[in-house]
Amino acid sequence: xxxxxxxxxxxxxxxxxxxxxMMLLFYPIIIAMxxxxxxxxxxxxxxxxxxxxxxxxx
Amino acid sequence: xxxxxxxxFFGGIIFDPELRITAYVDKNFMRKLGYNEFPDLDHLxxxxxxxVEVTKRCNLxxxxxxxxxxxxxxxxxxQLKELIDIVAGMNVFQIAFGGGEPFCREDFLDIAKxxxxxxIVPNVTTNGVSIxxxxxxxFGQINVSLDxxxxxxxxxxxxxxxxxxxxxxxxTLAGSYDVGINVVVTKYNFENLHDIMKLAEELEVNEVxxxxxxxxxxxxxxxxxxxxxxxxLQRFEAKIRSLLNYxxxxxxxxxFMPFLTPxxxxxxxxxxxxxxxxxxAVKANGIVTPCSFLSQSLGFYKDLKxxxxxxxxxxxxxVCSGCPKYYICRGGCRVFADKYGKDSECPISRI
Numbered sequence: 200x201x202x203x204x205x206x207x208x209x210x211x212x213x214x215x216x217x218x219x220x221m222m223l224l225f226y227p228i229i230i231a232m233x234x235x236x237x238x239x240x241x242x243x244x245x246x247x248x249x250x251x252x253x254x255x256x257x
Numbered sequence: 258x259x260x261x262x263x264x265x266f267f268g269g270i271i272f273d274p275e276l277r278i279t280a281y282v283d284k285n286f287m288r289k290l291g292y293n294e295f296p297d298l299d300h301l302x303x304x305x306x307x308x309v310e311v312t313k314r315c316n317l318x319x320x321x322x323x324x325x326x327x328x329x330x331x332x333x334x335x336q337l338k339e340l341i342d343i344v345a346g347m348n349v350f351q352i353a354f355g356g357g358e359p360f361c362r363e364d365f366l367d368i369a370k371x372x373x374x375x376x377i378v379p380n381v382t383t384n385g386v387s388i389x390x391x392x393x394x395x396f397g398q399i400n401v402s403l404d405x406x407x408x409x410x411x412x413x414x415x416x417x418x419x420x421x422x423x424x425x426x427x428x429t430l431a432g433s434y435d436v437g438i439n440v441v442v443t444k445y446n447f448e449n450l451h452d453i454m455k456l457a458e459e460l461e462v463n464e465v466x467x468x469x470x471x472x473x474x475x476x477x478x479x480x481x482x483x484x485x486x487x488x489x490l491q492r493f494e495a496k497i498r499s500l501l502n503y504x505x506x507x508x509x510x511x512x513f514m515p516f517l518t519p520x521x522x523x524x525x526x527x528x529x530x531x532x533x534x535x536x537x538a539v540k541a542n543g544i545v546t547p548c549s550f551l552s553q554s555l556g557f558y559k560d561l562k563x564x565x566x567x568x569x570x571x572x573x574x575x576v577c578s579g580c581p582k583y584y585i586c587r588g589g590c591r592v593f594a595d596k597y598g599k600d601s602e603c604p605i606s607r608i
Contacts (some may be wrong), residue, residue, distance in 0.1 A: 206279040208464060208506065209397035210306045210353050210536075211380030211437060 258376060262290065263348050266298045270305070272350040274378050274397065279305060279350065300570060301535060303347035307561075308538040308549040309354050311337065311368060314361040316386050320416035321441060321483055323550055325474040326357045331541040332558070334364045338371050340539060340558045345375035347562055351397065354381040355549060357541065360388050370395055382439060385426030386419050393434050400437040400466060401427050405445070406452035413445045414483065427460050437464040437508075443483040450496060454503040464506035467497070469513050471550055471592045490602060494518060512590035515582070515603035529587035533570045537561070550592050574599050576606045 260273040268283040315326035359365045369379040378397040385401040405411035408420040430436045457465050472480040493516045514529040532547035543558040555564045574588035576599045589600030
């Protein structure tokens with residue numbers, strides 16, 4: 200599995216800005232955020248729950 | 258607001274408004290989330306963000322204004338609701354409200370609330386002069402324009418004085434909301450960017466957004482006076498890197514890409530022009546444009562979905578072909594390419 204690109208923050212301006220240097224400064228935080236974000240997303244979609252249960256039974 | 262997940266031709270995009278991240282992931286990642294069908298497209302299924310100019314009215318008259326704000330036709334509340342419905346139907350994540358000065362519209366908060374209720378994160382850029390400081394919880398982020406850390410610089414850049422009002426607005430909002438500062442970088446404030454960062458730290462704002470001056474709107478008349486000098490352009494990257502030591506995030510306008518060196522940091526976090534790639538803009542009169550800085554009409558807002566899927570994404574700048582940075586710079590800012598045939602200030606294309 201790959202994460203191609205991560206954008207941090209909101210986009211309040213019309214200049215399509217990107218965070219210069221943020222990726223290095225916040226890299227460990229970003230990794231944690233991606234992980235928790237995806238887990239939350241999976242929880243919302245219900246994708247992981249059923250699959251994990253069936254794997255446990257096997 | 259719950260996370261949004263969109264399948265795309267390469268996999269998908271996960272947008273988490275609470276964590277404030279947008280992640281592009283591959284098909285395997287999406288399959289793990291239970292998504293097994295992917296659109297047969299060569300572009301995103303929808304923009305990540307749509308810039309909506311809600312009005313051209315403004316209570317200031319800045320001399321470098323890129324939209325030549327003042328008056329003219331604007332969409333009605335019902336038309337804006339219709340636009341937001343279309344944007345929501347496309348599963349767009351965010352709307353960046355701008356102007357003119359959005360808060361000059363009496364119904365602006367109702368417009369933003371309508372977007373919020375349709376599960377779109379509304380953000381706004383304001384000059385801070387007449388912003389109502391309550392009922393702003395619905396905004397993801399509020400950016401206030403501040404082109405100098407002191408009144409003299411602010412006045413010199415903008416030609417009108419709202420420095421105290423902008424500062425007071427930032428102070429009032431920063432304790433309760435996510436606030437950023439927008440800085441149009443000119444030769445008059447370039448040497449004082451550290452002062453702006455210190456002020457941003459002191460005011461406890463989230464980020465400072467550095468915006469490139471563009472020769473459009475009223476700024477056409479003063480571009481040559483305000484633009485960065487050759488010496489400042491040469492020092493631009495070093496200056497920006499020196500701003501990274503503050504506890505405030507630095508964001509950089511994609512139009513500055515030609516002046517930055519791609520490195521590992523760039524590869525992950527930076528990119529060039531987003532026109533038609535992940536964003537689209539709607540002018541106050543409902544005309545759709547590739548970017549809020551461009552006036553090239555792609556059609557009317559009612560056709561936003563068709564416009565997105567059928568618009569030309571070809572953006573070739575002849576002089577940039579073969580440039581090692583092209584894959585990430587994408588030819589620089591289209592405003593400059595449209596006007597001069599290339600980014601006239603790009604340090605590579607000038608050689």
